[in-house]
Amino acid sequence: MKYDFARIEKKWQAKWEETKPYAAETGSDKPKFYGLIEFPYPSGQGLHVGHPRPFTAMDIVTRKKRMEGYNVLFPIGFDAFGLPTENYAIKNHIHPAVVTRNNIQNFTRQLKMLGYGFDWDRCVDTTDPKYYKWTQWIFLQLFKKGLAYKTTMPVNWCTSCKCVLANEEVVNGVCERCGSEVIRKEKSQWMLAITKYAQRLIDDLDDLDYIERVKIQQKNWIGRSTGAELTFDTNTGDKVTVYTTRPDTLFGVTYMVISPEHPLLKQWKDKIQNWDEVAAYQDAAAHKSDFERGELNKDKTGVRLQGIEVMNPATGEHVPMFVSDYVLMGYGTGIVMGVPGHDQRDWEFATKFGLPIIEVVSGGDVTKEAFVAKDDSAIMVNSGFLNGMTVKEAIPAMKKYVVEQGWGEEKVNYKLRDWVFSRQRYWGEPIPLVNCPKCGWVPLPESELPLVLPQVESYEPTDDGESPLSKMTDWVNTTCPCCGGPAKRETDTMPQWAGSSWYFLRYMDPHNDKELVSKEAEEYWGPVDWYNGGMEHTTLHLLYSRFWHKFLYDIGVVHTPEPYAKRTSHGMILGEGGEKMSKSRGNVVNPNDIVDQYGADTMRLHIMFIGDFEKAVTWSNEAVKGSKRFLDRCWNLMDIAEEGELSQKNEAIIHKTIKKVTEDIDTLKMNTAIAALMTMVNEFYAKGLTKGDLEQLMLLLSPFAPHMVEEMWELTGFAAKYGKMAMQMPWPSFDESKTHEAEKEMAVQVNGKLRSTVVVPADAADDVVIAAACADEKIKRQMEGMELVKTIVVKNKLVNLILKPKK
RNA sequence: GCCGCUGUGGUGGAAUCGGUAGACACAGGGGACUUAAAAUCCCCCGGUAGCGAUACUGUACGGGUUCGAGUCCCGUCAGCGGCACCA
Secondary structure, eight states, X not given: OOOOHHHHXXXXXXXXXXXXXXXXXXXXXXXXXXXXXXXXXXXXXXXXXXXXXXXXXXXXXXXXXXXXXXXXXXXXXXOOOSHHHHHHHHHHTOOHHXXXXXXXXXXXXXXXXXXXXXXXXXXXXXXXXXXXXXXXXXXXXXXXXXXXXXXXXXXXXXXXXXXXXXXXXEETTEETTTOOBEEEXXXXXXXXXXXXXXXXXXHGGGGSEEOHHHHHHHHHHHTOEEEEEEEEEETTXXXXXXXXXXXXXXXXXXXXXXXXXXXXXXXXXXTOTTHXXXXXXXXXXXXXXHHHHHOTTOOOOOEEEEEEEEEOTTTOOEEEEEEOTTSOTTSTTSEEEEOTTSOHHHHHHHHHHTOOOOOOBOSSOTTTSOOOOSSTTOBBOSOGXXXXXXXXXXXXXXXXXXXXXXXXXXEEEOSOOOEEOOBSOSSXXXXXXXXXXXXXXXXXXXXXXXXXXXXXXXXXOOTTXXXXXXXXXXXXXXXXXXXXXXXXXXXXXXOTTTGXXXXXXXTTSTTOSSSSSOHHHHHHHXXXXXXXXXXXXXXXXXXXXXXHHHHHHHTTSSSSSOSBSEEEEEOOEEOTTSOBOOTTTTOOOOHHHHHHHHOHHHHHHHHHHTSOTTSOEEOOTTXXXXXHHHHHHHHHXXXXXXXXXXXXXXXXXXXXXHHHHHHHHHTTOHHHHHHHHHHHHHHHHHHOOBHHHHHHHHHHHTTTXXXXXXXXXXXXXXXXXXXXXXXXXXXXXXOGGGGSOXXXXXXXXXXXXXXXXXXXXXXXXXXXXXXXXXXXXXXXXXXXXXXXXXXXEETTTEEEEEEEEOO
């Protein structure tokens, strides 16, 4: 009989739909396993070939876990708020909710076509008011705890999306999503105080089973640095405070620099003799985009503040002060001390403005460039009491001294900024706050949640940077929940990242209308045991959701401080030619086409076989045939399998393969697991097999090719025999002692070079192996005129004979 | 500039703790079956020399450690990813 994948896949998908073998049971006595994949954004293009890679991998992991006796939660949902849908809606004059519904339907159909074992009854949709009620609820809790605040600040503004962006959404100075220029704009925005959690977000990484590069990238993004804040006296009577990681270089300070945005400048307006010049510089800086301002190798610019002088407490000397845009307002104090001898930026600035350069750490030539010591054993010079110390000694010594003298204090800084949380767009969760002229910002009572997104005529972004909701006067004008007086609703919406920051909790208890998640369900399922997703979300979704989860932990909603016990990441699928798949390149592969031509099981198998899961791989339509061929060969084994239990002749290969597949699935080495299965099948063809042998193959193959295996399971009578589907059987176990062959082929080396091989009994004693090696014809020839001076035997692997010419 | 990762046949990729480099596939070549094609089955497939046994050589490059290095150490080059005027 031919392997008719189209008929078989349809048949089993219908059966699974009906009998729900993937339903997770909250509270079951079995050990739980919660496997999670990043829920997709339901775009209009439908499923991309990139989606099945992580989905299939986690599907295989969870199918194996079920067979190992776990109560598995493997859910799916849709992260459906966001700009592409909104832009499509604007262009085609269809409501975004309608677009979203259609896209979700399409995605659902495609995901079911691939045979994933999702518990569909737990499906969530972030745009469903029953879902975003709780997104809004979490925001209100953040607001009540003072972690959501509104402030006016320069923000990233995408000129094309007409919307603010979080720092994490700006890549190389352009919008992460549309690639348009991002400029800085003063706007009043809702912010979330993620920086309050910076230290915990670093510290708690230590105990998590995340792949190392994710941890490193998160730590770099949070960017912790330790140093000191130093306060200097000025001739105006005001004090200025700087942050430095190198207080030991205080004796080398020859000037100070203040950021153009610093409020102190305005305060000094009357004291700065060249105010007009300074104001002009401030104005110019304000008109530069972040990209222009941050451009590499750019000339240092600045203006000296005439009339302002700062005293260096270490030397008692007065140094000039400048305004320059190389100092950022958002980091440290917005003022830095200039140490041109030992900071390249300061050196460039000092050189340009003719400022003195003092060497305080020896080892370089500060007349040519700043000397930044690579290790901390360089010696301090020209630095009073620090002279002769190494940098390593000088830093703590100076910190201590600074504190004793009352000049400043030790300080930790982070590059992480608070999260800009409002967006001037329609298709997002409304922020459930009301602005009352008397009471200020007032939260909506929780009983009034969800605050449903109103129907509007036009959801186009406005040129004045206000949300489309602002034009809905009926909706905007409301009464204050606090005093009952007239008040206005917040018209900005939440960013795309809001709904995805907690969705994994909703899966645990998706239909609860009383709570975000019940205590019982959360304590049973939490935390997620294994979360796989893309590297591109490391500093966005992954960091944001860890932050929200920690907050929910603090207010007692969840029982663990971290949401995900384990995090792995998959590589991208590239188009033919090794380029990123894109419509414009015309190299996009649609999973539909592969499924139509070869079937879902081939698609699943191939996307796992294609290469190392963590690395990027190039898609090749040609190579798919190999995976189909393998499934055909598995199918055809039914014709040659003889009656009988597990056979003696195949025992070793079967146990070896069970071991390999079991271990490889746990470490996501799906490609080598499949290679091992191929090797076993090749051996079955060479040696013949029994139905008992075939049974083991079917069980091992079941997570990879579930449709075909169930059909084979039925045809070979095992379904009737056990009264279960293959996927419901226990995972095969192996006996370590049976994984070894009775005889081993061992390599024989002479002076480290391979010269021959010999076959000896497994685990043969060293002298037996050496004797066998010396008896080998090829080795005998090598040994002529030589004497054996040493032997090295590696059990079951090789023997190395060290020969020397006879005297 | 800083941090991290990766360099293996024509191609995708395998190689526990340092132990037979190229598993498993794709492509290619040869053969069987067939009127023919597809499918299937068998054989070959890093390079050089040789009919062959075999020998030499080979994991980006240059050194080193070791009985033995794709794997460890030092240096160089190339590519990828992240961060980037963060004081």
